[in-house]
Amino acid sequence: MPRPRRVARTPRSPRRLARDRHGRGMRSPVTGPHLPLLHTRLDDFDLTVASTATYLRGLWPELEGVVFEVAQGPEEAIHDDHIDRWKVYHDERRIVFFRLPIVRFIRVLEGEDREEKLVVESCVFRAVADLLGREPWELSPGRYRPY
Template sequence: MRSPVTGPHLEPLRTRIEEFDMTVASTAAYLRGLWPELEHVTFQVVDAPAEAIHDDHVDRWKVDHDERRIVFFRLPIVRFLRTQEGEEKDEKLLIESCVFRAVADFLGRDPWELAPGRYRHF
């Protein structure tokens, strides 16, 4: 059986909130390297928006073209994209997916266009 390196009695090296923030930041940095249009865009993470629940959807991010800002709502992303316990890798991929979709929304593109060649099938 495997267990975390820190053991059952020690706290993890990073909290879930820090992991979320780091995943958003690293994905945003990757996309900034590919798209110069994102150079002066601010990426921000907040717990939840004042009004996230609508009749047909729940906001997971907000794109503000005027202020050149993309805001990610951590709680709706984590709560509605929750995977089975212990599947941190899948959760990270889902967070990255939200960043890709929000940036695609900001740029007016399809998310698959953001990193051409990255997902090549051999």
């Protein structure tokens, strides 16, 4: 037997429909009110890129106004001899990091004692070095070591 159609009294916004389904009220966080919100790997990746960029901005005034972005992956990822992990736009003073190729590269190195944060930081250092026309170990002597 078909259900009778309900007529909405007031139009609802699409956001409210997604959050207030079946008239049960707004959803609460999964962790509850007493625990911190969950952090995902996406959040950790973004935080690592942002903190490394902030560190480098403090050392190099030339980075003032440079935009650091994170994207899932490049449009044309695979080239003849390499896979892009970041793209530097010199004219726009913008660097875009591609999360998926960097994370996949980390999984290839899983047998070694490498941490994800170290690999992401080294990608940021190399991209900034490309933007400034320097070598990565010149950006912060003692922090980034090529060996």
